[in-house]
Amino acid sequence: MDIVKIEEIFKKSGLKLTVQRKAIIEVLINFNGHVLTAEQIYKKTKEKHPTTNFSTIYRNLEILESSNIIHKITMKGEAAKYQLVNDDKHYHHFICKDCGKSEIIDFCPLRSLSTELKRKNFVLTDHCFELYGYCNNCKDNKSEV
Amino acid sequence: MDIVKIEEIFKKSGLKLTVQRKAIIEVLINFNGHVLTAEQIYKKTKEKHPTTNFSTIYRNLEILESSNIIHKITMKGEAAKYQLVNDDKHYHHFICKDCGKSEIIDFCPLRSLSTELKRKNFVLTDHCFELYGYCNNCKDNKSEV
DNA sequence: TTTGGTGCAAAGCGTTTGCACCCGC
DNA sequence: GCGGGTGCAAACGCTTTGCACCAAA
Numbered sequence: 001m002d003i004v005k006i007e008e009i010f011k012k013s014g015l016k017l018t019v020q021r022k023a024i025i026e027v028l029i030n031f032n033g034h035v036l037t038a039e040q041i042y043k044k045t046k047e048k049h050p051t052t053n054f055s056t057i058y059r060n061l062e063i064l065e066s067s068n069i070i071h072k073i074t075m076k077g078e079a080a081k082y083q084l085v086n087d088d089k090h091y092h093h094f095i096c097k098d099c100g101k102s103e104i105i106d107f108c109p110l111r112s113l114s115t116e117l118k119r120k121n122f123v124l125t126d127h128c129f130e131l132y133g134y135c136n137n138c139k140d141n142k143s144e145v
Numbered sequence: 146m147d148i149v150k151i152e153e154i155f156k157k158s159g160l161k162l163t164v165q166r167k168a169i170i171e172v173l174i175n176f177n178g179h180v181l182t183a184e185q186i187y188k189k190t191k192e193k194h195p196t197t198n199f200s201t202i203y204r205n206l207e208i209l210e211s212s213n214i215i216h217k218i219t220m221k222g223e224a225a226k227y228q229l230v231n232d233d234k235h236y237h238h239f240i241c242k243d244c245g246k247s248e249i250i251d252f253c254p255l256r257s258l259s260t261e262l263k264r265k266n267f268v269l270t271d272h273c274f275e276l277y278g279y280c281n282n283c284k285d286n287k288s289e290v
Numbered sequence: 291t292t293t294g295g296t297g298c299a300a301a302g303c304g305t306t307t308g309c310a311c312c313c314g315c
Numbered sequence: 316g317c318g319g320g321t322g323c324a325a326a327c328g329c330t331t332t333g334c335a336c337c338a339a340a
Contacts (some may be wrong), residue, residue: 018315018320053322058305060305060320074219094267103265109254109274117276119250121237122300123284126277130253136266161339163295183329198297205295224329241325 001069003029009067020056023048028070030085034100035073035081035093040145073102073130094131099137105131146214146229148174154212165201168193173215173229179245180218180226218247218275239276243283250276259286 006025010017027036027044036044042057061082064070073081073093081095085103093102109129110117117124151170155162172189173181181189187202206227209215218226218240226240228247238247254274255262262269 014315016319018314020321036275051322055306055323056321062306070328080185093198094262094265097270103267105258105261107254107258107261109252109257110276112202112254112257113250113252113276116250118241121281122248122276122278124276124278125242127275129274130235130272131258131262131267131269132271132273133267133269139266139268159294161294163339165296199300200331201296207331268302289318 001086006069009069015063015067019049020045021053021060023052024057024060024064028064028082032084033102035083035095035102036100037079037081039079041082050094092129092131094133094135096135097132098134098137101135101137103135146231149216154214158212159163160208164194165190165197166205168197169202169205169209173209173227177229178247180228180240180247181245182224182226186227197280204249237274237276239278239280241283242277243279246280248280248284 003025007017009022015021023045024041026048027041031044038054038057038061040116041061042052042054043055045052061070061072065072065082068085070082070084073095079093081100086104090108091104091106092108094105095102110124110127148170149186152162155166160166168190169186171193172186176189183199183202183206186206187197187199190197190202205218206215210217210227213230215227216230218228218238226245231249235253237250237253239250240247255269255272
């Protein structure tokens with residue numbers, strides 16, 4: 001997702017384009033393809049607009065998420081991680097625990113399960129499928145140690 | 146998993162079988178097949194042993210988890226949920242957001258992905274696959290409202 | 291008797307919120 | 316100028332921890 005599309009969404013929703021929001025969006029775009037914690041986003045945003053507050057970060061991450069501009073990923077008990085949405089498709093991720101890089105896995109397990117779920121009469125509202133580990137680069141770094 | 150096997154594991158690991166631990170295990174066995182939050186486990190344990198402290202619950206849930214006696218499930222931002230391990234097989238769950246009942250889904254998406262992952266040279270360390278929604282019962286209750 | 295387990299209270303962490311002020315539109 | 320956005324500080328919910336006492340083995 002690029003700045004033009006994001007500004008479009010903001011305009012449509014009547015959201016103001018404040019300096020802080022511009023800074024946050026810039027950070028997210030710069031780190032496209034990586035997942036970032038709220039704290040990382042906070043620190044990098046402060047580099048661009050030093051007076052930005054942590055609560056501003058959280059408030060905007062929430063807005064960005066419900067505007068489908070970013071994904072929020074929550075891994076077992078850890079702090080939530082955020083990343084730009086790539087397009088409007090449904091997908092899952094492989095996330096590197098070392099460098100935070102995430103790679104889209106164009107596979108959703110629900111497809112293979114739909115018949116079983118129907119048979120059991122479940123109403124699905126939500127699902128989680130994420131893979132964690134080390135990417136090709138970080139794996140190699142580890143083995144050198 | 147039954148009390149006999151759990152006591153075996155405790156003995157092997159040199160863990161003491163305190164009154165509090167017995168109470169916690171009883172609760173977990175009574176609610177086998179359901180997922181419980183730490184708070185629910187706390188309240189129900191207090192019914193059996195009223196002076197049990199919340200920190201005792203957390204400390205023991207951690208021990209039980211690393212002894213592979215219980216599963217810890219963390220759903221987007223919510224409090225963690227716990228349940229007895231059924232056997233030593235790897236599986237995932239459908240979890241009802243209303244009654245907390247969980248049903249084992251004997252399907253792991255990793256099987257369908259192994260070739261793709263190898264090709265990409267990922268080293269997998271962890272994965273999450275959980276389905277959330279309403280079970281047959283709770284779905285019906287909802288529609289009556 | 292020894293060592294690990296407990297209760298208590300306090301702090302930790304990530305996140306959210308109430309309020310007064312501020313600034314984009 | 317209006318109404319949404321911000322900074323600040325305080326509180327939130329869940330969880331963890333340090334310490335002195337206690338009780339299972």
